Amino acid sequence: MAETADGSERRPDPDALLALAEQEKRGKLRVFLGAAPGVGKTYAMLARAKAAKADGCDIVVGVAETHGRAETLALLDGLESLPRRKIDYRGRALEEFDVDAALARKPRIILVDELAHTNAPDCRHPKRWQDVEELLEAEIDVWTTLNIQHLEGLADIVSRVTGVAVRETVPDLVLQNADDVILVDITPDELLQRLKEGKVYVPQMAERAIRNFFTPRNLTALRELALRRTADRVDDQMVDYLRQSAIEGPWATSERLLVCVGADRLCERVVRAGARAATALNAPWLALHVERPGEEQDPAEGRRVDEALRLAERLGGEALRVSGQDLAAETLRVARRENITQIVVGRSRAGWFARLARKSLTEELVRRSTDIAVQIITDGGAPAEPMRRVAPPHRRFWLGVAAALLSSAVAAGVAALAERWLALPDPSLIFLASVVACALGFGVASATAASIFSFLALDFLFVEPRYDISISEPREFLSLLVFLSIAMVTGTLAGRARSRSEAMRARAEAAQSLFDLSRKLASAANLDDVLWAAANHAQKALEAKSVVLLVPGDADLRIAAAWPPVDELDAGEAGAARWARDKAEPAGWRTDTLPRVRFQFHPLMTTRGVVAVAGIEPRDPSEPLSAQTERMLTAILEQTAVAVDRSLLVGESVRAAALEENERLRTTLLSSLSHDLRTPLAAIIGAVTSLRQLGEKMTAEERADLLASIEEEAGRLSRFVVNLLDMSRIESGALAPRRELVDIGDVVRGALERARKELPRLTVTASLARDLPPIRGDAHLLGQVLFNLLDNAQKYGGGSAAVYARREGGELALSVTDEGPGVKPQDLERIFEKFYRGGRVDGRKAGTGLGLSICRGLVEAMGGAIVAQSPAARRRGTRMLMRFPAAEPRGGA
Known part of the structure; x- marks a missing residue:
């Protein structure tokens, strides 16, 4: 135990020691990090592998991409190479790294080239870095290669600098958690010379690469990124060592970042910027999306938010959704609750009307956050996005417009009749009623359209000069403007009230659905009833096929309940279910493991571990699950896991009670046998011994008494045996x-x-x-x-x-x-x-x-x-x- 300068004890950081203990349970990851393709990462890895092989190390080559380079091919001589897995995909024969063969061979070190590689569709994992994670979990050391542009957190910077979109990426945590990072680097001039000599690509490809990607400016920028990231990794390793060894030093401040995720197209860039800032500060961070209650969200915007939050989780952050009318107030409330020191928020270029209609979240955060720093990410200088086809308005939108036009026409007719028969001086209230009706029936968009149609109809039919879009008196113009303002405000408020009512009704339905599920699970008599209730409810609530598989000890999974009924799972689905059971993480559809299977499997976790596996097959596999559906699924899984655990505990308690009763009966029986058998046997043995030793010396009367005692005790013993036999006959039903x-x-x-x-x-x-x-x-x-x-x-x-x-x-x-x-x-x-x-x-x-x-x-x-x-x-x-x-x-x- 070390001491500080003032004499107090210095203790190692518990979190650092726990992290070190977790690392001991995994294999070691060594990453050969390159600034750009062609710098010699694979060559350096194979050269070190040859040296380790010469020292007697058990090292094999899982996959090595030589790209036909003679120098690299020569290094493979003398190294054991695992056969690749052959996959037939759309008539093409593809060769991929065979994870199962590597696990079966289980060498001390395995070489897996090109960490960012995307696997063929039929592989267990969509990405090769996930294969590497499985090898590390199996306590196999892995050497791999990676280019700096393939890091997820730097993908947007690389795209902006080089103008080339990076499609294959690796989460930053993979590099952050690596045990060793070896930077492989050469100067831009040397790399360009290698390209010209054909040592990287064939001549035709090399010329095109030099023009588009391998420019001195791009190579210098990539080299700087690689050097910076390697330096950050070395600094992290030094900090970990200091904490584990209880060595005093200048510690980094306890920073905590909050990244605001909106529904605009800047959200992904904001998330990446927040992840880079958190990595630079070595700080935890949180991605937050605030949604207004009752506000209808465009499906495309909803998907954009979901993808941004998933990206945040891949980059090592924590995703959080909250609901609130005041976005800035809700954001600051979460920030203060989570002890946030910096807020990262994006600001896109908005038109003058949008700035006039509502306050900017960025400006409100800057104005209100007196004790929290705000970092603003702008879209200036971002590469222009390719033109996208604008999605046509939803059918409900056109229905609302049609309803607005119809209601305005009906209001005009009613107003004309009222003016003729009742001499109504001001028909604007009738039009206002049509606006409110559209707002309540079809929402804000329909109310806005009804306000405009009513304004035009009122001007055309009831304002002099009639049947002309013109106004003769200023007061009439003012009246029309007031009517339009009141109509739009009233319609907006009524539409929002309707939207909030629908949102509240949806939440009430979700709460009622969960209440019904909890009631069914609570009243379930046994485990089968629990599983069937959960499968049936999941199918109705999520509108998806559901299946629940039990985990019977070390045996394979078995289908315990499914709705609609499912007889059996195919090989891929069974593999995904086993992965969810063994790794305690989701697998299957739209996950990182076997994403092409029908079902998405989730482990049902309790304090005893995984007790079951639940799978859902969505109605539309092409669309991801919405946030509301994911929340509902999480709630169903948690309630089902608790109910399954309770049923298992009840069964175990019954078995324990039976075992306890059997133990009590066994103890009592042994106690009874020791008394009721030993006593007559002792009397019989004593009498027989006396007769044998003293028979001639005893009188006839004494011998008769001993014989009577033997007879009585033998009868007593016989009655006890008969009682035991009778009891066994009664319990077995043989009587x-x-x-x-x-x-x-x-x-x-x-x-x-x-x-x-x-x-x-x-x-x-x-x-x-x-x-x-x-x-x-x-x-x-x-x-x-x-x-x-x-x-x-x-x-x-x-x-x-x-x-x-x-x-x-x-x-x-x-x-x-x-x-x-x-x-x-x-x-x-x-x-x-x-x-x-x-x-x-x-x-x-x-x-x-x-x-x-x-x-x-x-x-x-x-x-x-x-x-x-x-x-x-x-x-x-x-x-x-x-x-x-x-x-x-x-x-x-």
């Missing part, structure tokens, strides 16, 4: 009593006779009524019940018992009463449980508890019932009362 007419008097007399022989210490009295009806049952089993009750009375009933039998209505009542201390009232029902031994009021433990449990099983098997009553007489004793349905004998029975 099938006969249904014959039984005379209770005969059964009682037989049981008493047996008791006199086997229970000599018990005094029994019997009282049988004369009108006893027969019952239908098994005489042998009923006799066994009576004997067990008498045996119980001998042990715990004071040595005496009374048997009573009488008729009570349509039933026969048979009871055995003892004079013992009795049973606690709360234990009168529990004494019939197996191995229960706690029911005596004197606190002494009872026996095994098998006797009464067997009695209840046998009585109920014969259609009767048995209960315990205590105290029985004179505040003492216990009465075991049995009731059987009386049966009158039928002819010949």
